[in-house]
Amino acid sequence: MMQLFLGIDGGGTGCRAAVAGGDGRIIARAEAGPANIASDPDAAIRNLLAVATDAMKQVVGASAAAELPRLRVVMGLAGANFTPSVARLRAGLPFTALRVETDAFIALKGALRDGDGIVAAVGTGSVFVRQLGGVAHRIGGRGWVLGDEGSGAWLGRALLSACLRAGDGLAEITPLLKSVRAELGGDDGIISFGFSARAVDFANFARRVVGSDDPAAGALMAQAEADIAQYIALLQPNPAVPVVFLGGIGTQIAPHFADRWQIAPALGSGVDGALWLACQIGVEP
Amino acid sequence: MMQLFLGIDGGGTGCRAAVAGGDGRIIARAEAGPANIASDPDAAIRNLLAVATDAMKQVVGASAAAELPRLRVVMGLAGANFTPSVARLRAGLPFTALRVETDAFIALKGALRDGDGIVAAVGTGSVFVRQLGGVAHRIGGRGWVLGDEGSGAWLGRALLSACLRAGDGLAEITPLLKSVRAELGGDDGIISFGFSARAVDFANFARRVVGSDDPAAGALMAQAEADIAQYIALLQPNPAVPVVFLGGIGTQIAPHFADRWQIAPALGSGVDGALWLACQIGVEP
Known part of the structure; x- marks a missing residue:
C-alpha cells in the first residue's frame, strides 16, 4: 500500500487532522477535542489518537488503527516547546515516524511553506x-x-x-x-x-x-x-x-x-x- | 477605671496594636501574626484577638480578656472595603465599640490626622x-x-x-x-x-x-x-x-x-x- 501522511494541529480548543498520499493532496479530514499537552496530557493523547483514527477510517476503513504505525506524522501543539510532556506523548501514541512541533511552527509552514x-x-x-x-x-x-x-x-x-x-x-x-x-x-x-x-x-x-x-x-x-x-x-x-x-x-x-x-x-x-x-x-x- | 482606646493595623504580614488612655499617649504595644480577612478570616480573628489581649495584658494584667469589651477600638485592615467577611469579623470579636476601616484609611489618619x-x-x-x-x-x-x-x-x-x-x-x-x-x-x-x-x-x-x-x-x-x-x-x-x-x-x-x-x-x-x-x-x- 502507498505511503500515507498525517498532519495534526492540536490546540487548547480542539484538534484538526488531514491525511494525504504521496502527492500531498488531502484525501481525508477529521476533528476532535482539545489537546492541551501541558495541562492535560492524558486527554491530549486520547484526542490526538481519536482524530488520527477518524481521519484514517475514511481512507482505509476498519483497519485504521492497525495502519497508524506506518504513517508519517507531524503534529503542531501549543506549548510543545515548553513542557516535559512531549516524551510522554510519544510513548502514548502508536506512530513510529512522528515529529512534534509548536503550533507557531506549523502555522508558519502552512502560511509560507519554504x-x-x-x-x-x-x-x-x-x-x-x-x-x-x-x-x-x-x-x-x-x-x-x-x-x-x-x-x-x-x-x-x-x-x-x-x-x-x-x-x-x-x-x-x-x-x-x-x-x-x-x-x-x-x-x-x-x-x-x-x-x-x-x-x-x-x-x-x-x-x-x-x-x-x-x-x-x-x-x-x-x-x-x-x-x-x-x-x-x-x-x-x-x-x-x-x-x-x-x-x-x-x-x-x-x-x-x-x-x-x-x-x-x-x-x-x-x-x-x-x-x-x-x-x-x-x-x- | 478610665476609658482605654485600642488601635490595630492588621495586614497580610502581621498585626500591630497600641493602647492609649484618654490623653492619647501610648501605654502598651503588641504584635501578632497576619490578619488577612479576605483569604483566611478565622486566622485573622484569632490574631486580632491575640494582639489586643497581649497589649491589654501590659496594662491591666490577668483581667485583660475581661476588659476587652469596654475598649473603644479602630482597626484598619487590608481589603476591608472589598470583602463580605467584615460582619463575620465583628461577630467573632468581643468589642462593643468597634470601627473597621481600610489599611489605606488608617495610614491616611496616621500620616495627616485631620x-x-x-x-x-x-x-x-x-x-x-x-x-x-x-x-x-x-x-x-x-x-x-x-x-x-x-x-x-x-x-x-x-x-x-x-x-x-x-x-x-x-x-x-x-x-x-x-x-x-x-x-x-x-x-x-x-x-x-x-x-x-x-x-x-x-x-x-x-x-x-x-x-x-x-x-x-x-x-x-x-x-x-x-x-x-x-x-x-x-x-x-x-x-x-x-x-x-x-x-x-x-x-x-x-x-x-x-x-x-x-x-x-x-x-x-x-x-x-x-x-x-x-x-x-x-x-x-
Whole structure:
C-alpha cells in the first residue's frame, strides 16, 4: 500500500487532522477535542489518537488503527516547546515516524511553506516568526502576564485597566468604557474579574475594541498596532519580505500595515503546514 | 477605671496594636501574626484577638480578656472595603465599640490626622488618598493585574517583561537585565515565574530597580515616577497641599518630587492613625 501522511494541529480548543498520499493532496479530514499537552496530557493523547483514527477510517476503513504505525506524522501543539510532556506523548501514541512541533511552527509552514516571509499571529496571544532561506526565527509569544503585546488578551486587559483609570478620573469616560464598567459592576466587579481571568477571558473583551470607533478603543488599538509593528520591523530583513497576518485580530488589522509592508495571504492553515512537513519526512537530505 | 482606646493595623504580614488612655499617649504595644480577612478570616480573628489581649495584658494584667469589651477600638485592615467577611469579623470579636476601616484609611489618619494633604502609599501596591477639610478621596490601588501603577509589583513585573523584550532584541540588554535573565533561567524561567508569581513575588524584583544606575532600571523608574506624579497631580487642589509618601518605594522616591510639591513627613504610622480614630469614638458630634 502507498505511503500515507498525517498532519495534526492540536490546540487548547480542539484538534484538526488531514491525511494525504504521496502527492500531498488531502484525501481525508477529521476533528476532535482539545489537546492541551501541558495541562492535560492524558486527554491530549486520547484526542490526538481519536482524530488520527477518524481521519484514517475514511481512507482505509476498519483497519485504521492497525495502519497508524506506518504513517508519517507531524503534529503542531501549543506549548510543545515548553513542557516535559512531549516524551510522554510519544510513548502514548502508536506512530513510529512522528515529529512534534509548536503550533507557531506549523502555522508558519502552512502560511509560507519554504518561502521567505514573516508570520504575525495575533489572536488570544501574539507571536512573530520570520522564515529566511528556510531558517525560522521566533520572537514574542510570552503569555499575557509578561508579554503578548498587541494580542487579544493584551487588548482586553488594557481595556479593563482603562475602565478603572477613567473611573478614577485619570482619563475621559467614553461610551465604551462606561458600558464595560456597567456590565462588570463598576470598580469592584472589574477588579474581581481581573484577578480570576484567564487569557481567553481577557481576549473576549478585545472584540469590543477591534474596529470600534470609540476614542478609548482607538487609543488602545493604536498602541497595539505600534507594538505589533515594532515586532515585525525587528524581523524585517533588507530587502523586506512579505508579511502574513494570522489569527482573529491579525487578519482584521492586516490592511492597516499595507502602506508599510507587502501583505500576503497564507498559503494554507496550520494543518496544511503539518501535512506539508509530514510529506518531507524521509525526503529531507 | 478610665476609658482605654485600642488601635490595630492588621495586614497580610502581621498585626500591630497600641493602647492609649484618654490623653492619647501610648501605654502598651503588641504584635501578632497576619490578619488577612479576605483569604483566611478565622486566622485573622484569632490574631486580632491575640494582639489586643497581649497589649491589654501590659496594662491591666490577668483581667485583660475581661476588659476587652469596654475598649473603644479602630482597626484598619487590608481589603476591608472589598470583602463580605467584615460582619463575620465583628461577630467573632468581643468589642462593643468597634470601627473597621481600610489599611489605606488608617495610614491616611496616621500620616495627616485631620490635616489637609495627600498620602501616596507606594509599596507592593500603590494607592493615593487626598484629605481636604476632613473629607477623604481615594484613587488607584487596583491590584497588579489591572493597576497599581508605579508600585513594587508593577516595577518587578515591568522588569521581567523588559528582560523578555531584551532577549527578543526589542531593547538593549543591560547588566541588570542580563543578571536577572541568568538568575531566573532565561526566557522559559522568566515566563514560568511570571505565571505563578503573586504581587509580593513581583515586588521582590523592584529592589533591583529602585536606586539602581542601570539604564533599563532608570527607564522603568522614570515611567513609575511619571505614573505616580499623574495620580498626585490629579488629587492636588489649588492651592496645593503637602504630600506624604509612605511605603518602601514611596519613602525612597519622595525626594524626587520635592521640586514639584511640598513633601511632608508622616505624623505617625497606621497604628497611630487607628488609635487616633479610636480616641474620637464617642467624641465626634
